Amino acid sequence: MWTWFYRLASPPHFYALAGALSRWFLIPAIALMLLATWGGLFLAPPDYQQGDAFRIIYVHVPSAYLSMMIYVTMAVAGAIGLIWRMKLAHAVAASCAPIGASFTFAALLTGAVWGKPMWGTYWEWDPRLTSELILLFLYFGYMGLRGAFENLAQADRASAILAIAGVVNVPIIHFSVIWWASLHQGPTLSKLEVPSISGDMLWPLLVMILAFTLFFLGILAARVQSEVLEREFHSRWAQDILRGAEADGPVNAVSAR
């Protein structure tokens, strides 16, 4: 098992694997998204209180879940990079940030659009909304901090520390609706008892969450590929790949490997 782990951490091995992984994850992700959208928009019955507005749940909840899951992935990768000095872990952490920021933005925007018809306002300084906004700022701060350093090793170290420190915000987002009085509804899926949502409404949500997770993994694999190539430019294997790409055409050769 450790041999497999060490092989996975080797940049040339991971580079080749990431290209294939990206396709394996992205194609089923898009297919599942279409299925869940169809189920959520046309098969699930309207909510007895919220009517059709509840259908925003199928894009809002998976986006919010991804925003937190990606941050935890980024912090864990940063910690692995700091402790074991694994360059690939830092590449994973750096690649997580823009994806996480985009889904946090989607979660905030879809939440605002859902809030207007339900609460009468797009925005409220509610604990859940505010902590999610802080998460978006943490992503921006992480990317800004990385960009501020000329030296890659220093950027990796400083941004990993920020990611680890900021991870405290994730349980705050999750439990904010339990700890404080909030406009936002309580947990629907992650309760210890049976989820408080009917089966016809639940399956498209679960499929969409799976689809978003696969999508994240696919995009992450592709992003790590370019990050690794950039970092390993001076190594022989990266230059061989680039020379091969040059011979076969400027861009397509590496993706065809």
Place this chain on the structure above:
Amino acid sequence: MSGTLVTSPYVVYLLVAYGVTTLVIVGNIVAVRGRLRRVKRRMQQQLQRRSTISQKTVTEKL
């Protein structure tokens, strides 16, 4: 959309929410493909520049 959804008072909110999410998904795909392309092009240019410089050095030495 089905007839009931089109006539629903919430159709605009649904369109905005699903539209924003679609943009984020498509944007991620476009961004990641563009980044890989840019990185490869930049690296190839650096490699070419290096080989030109080393060729010049060899010619000058000769």
